[in-house]
Amino acid sequence: xxxxxxxxxxxxxxxxxxxxxxxxxxxxxxxxxxxxxxxxxxxxxxxxxxxxxxxxxxxxxxxxxxxxxxxxxxxxxxxxxxxxxxxxxxxxxxxxxxxxxxxxxxxxxxxxxxxxxxx
Amino acid sequence: xxxxxxxxxxxxxxxxxxxxxxxxxxxxxxxxxxxxxxxxxxxxxxxxxxxxxxxxxxxxxxxxxxxxxxxxxxxxxxxxxxxxxxxxxxxxxxxxxxxxxxxxxxxxxxxxxxxxxxx
Numbered sequence: 415x416x417x418x419x420x421x422x423x424x425x426x427x428x429x430x431x432x433x434x435x436x437x438x439x440x441x442x443x444x445x446x447x448x449x450x451x452x453x454x455x456x457x458x459x460x461x462x463x464x465x466x467x468x469x470x471x472x473x474x475x476x477x478x479x480x481x482x483x484x485x486x487x488x489x490x491x492x493x494x495x496x497x498x499x500x501x502x503x504x505x506x507x508x509x510x511x512x513x514x515x516x517x518x519x520x521x522x523x524x525x526x527x528x529x530x531x532x533x
Numbered sequence: 534x535x536x537x538x539x540x541x542x543x544x545x546x547x548x549x550x551x552x553x554x555x556x557x558x559x560x561x562x563x564x565x566x567x568x569x570x571x572x573x574x575x576x577x578x579x580x581x582x583x584x585x586x587x588x589x590x591x592x593x594x595x596x597x598x599x600x601x602x603x604x605x606x607x608x609x610x611x612x613x614x615x616x617x618x619x620x621x622x623x624x625x626x627x628x629x630x631x632x633x634x635x636x637x638x639x640x641x642x643x644x645x646x647x648x649x650x651x652x
Contacts, residue, residue, distance in 0.1 A: 420605045439581040439609045439629065442561065462558040468605075486539045486587075490558045510558065510629065 420446065420468055424506050426533045431525050433509055433517055434533035445509045446533065447517075453499040456519035463491045463511045470505030474498070539565065539587055543625050545652045550644050552628055552636055553652035564628045565652070566636075572618040575638035582610045582630045589624030593617070 415437075423436050423446055431453060433445035449472060465474065466488040474481045474489060475498040481489050491497050518526045534556075542555050542565055550572060552564035568591060584593065585607040593600045593608060594617040600608050610616050637645045 415609065415611075417600050417602055418607045420607065437583070437607065437609050439583045440612075440631070444583070444607070444609075464556070464558045464563070481536050483536055488537045488539065488556065488563070490534065490556050492534075493559075512559070 418444075420508070423533055424448070424468070430504070431517065432527040432531070434531055436533060438513065441513050442510060443513050443515075443530075445511075447507050447509060448504055449499060449501045449507060450504045451501065454518055454521050454523060454525055455496055455498045456521040457494050457496045458491075458511070458515055458519045459494055461493050461512050461515060463493075463509065463515065465489050465491070465499075466508040466510070468506040468508055470501065470503060472499060472501040472505040472507060475500060537563075539627070542652055543567070543587070549623070550636065551646040551650070553650055555652060557632065560632050561629060562632050562634075562649075564630075566626050566628060567623055568618060568620045568626060569623045570620065573637055573640050573642060573644055574615055574617045575640040576613050576615045577610075577630070577634055577638045578613055580612050580631050580634060582612075582628065582634070584608050584610070584618075585627040585629070587625040587627055589620065589622060591618060591620040591624040591626060594619060 418436050430450045433447040435443045435445050437444040467483045471484050549569045552566040554562045554564050556563040586602045590603050
């Protein structure tokens, strides 16, 4: 493999809420995603999910709190916990989770992205 | 859990080659490490290992090539592959790998750090 430059990879797509795989480690994937506006409430029954903000600001709403993340901040959403990502302005995020995780978890719908799309 | 600010965590330690755990995702750990100078040749027989440069520049030497990484660049070292990290000046790095991985892999020695040390 070659080294991966996060900003170069981010320059290769512009759609929102559609994670792109940039690397794999064992059976885990590193994905980049641009988010803007409201996502859907969902959970991932079988896995935790890590978010690292590369640029911009986002929120993750939970049933009992809201976490605000800026550049260089991260959060691990525990498996099974309902959450809803949100960004007022476009935010660029790295997600790390096992291969095969669907972005909308248990809530399939309009925002469900095709999986394993590389950039 | 609370959100994790990478720069705040990096400000909490100054030793080199001694990874500090900042978060867990399933049975994986996110670690921060400050590196400077030469590490030892080693490999991890059972797992890939992901490096993301947060600040500074580092090299990863392999038997057949050298990869240079700057801020915002990442590389996944495949399992079983001999490698030697190096940084001329201090470099701040995030490592992602399964819980329990020893920093020096198969090459125990002076630079072997105690494991599962949180910051």
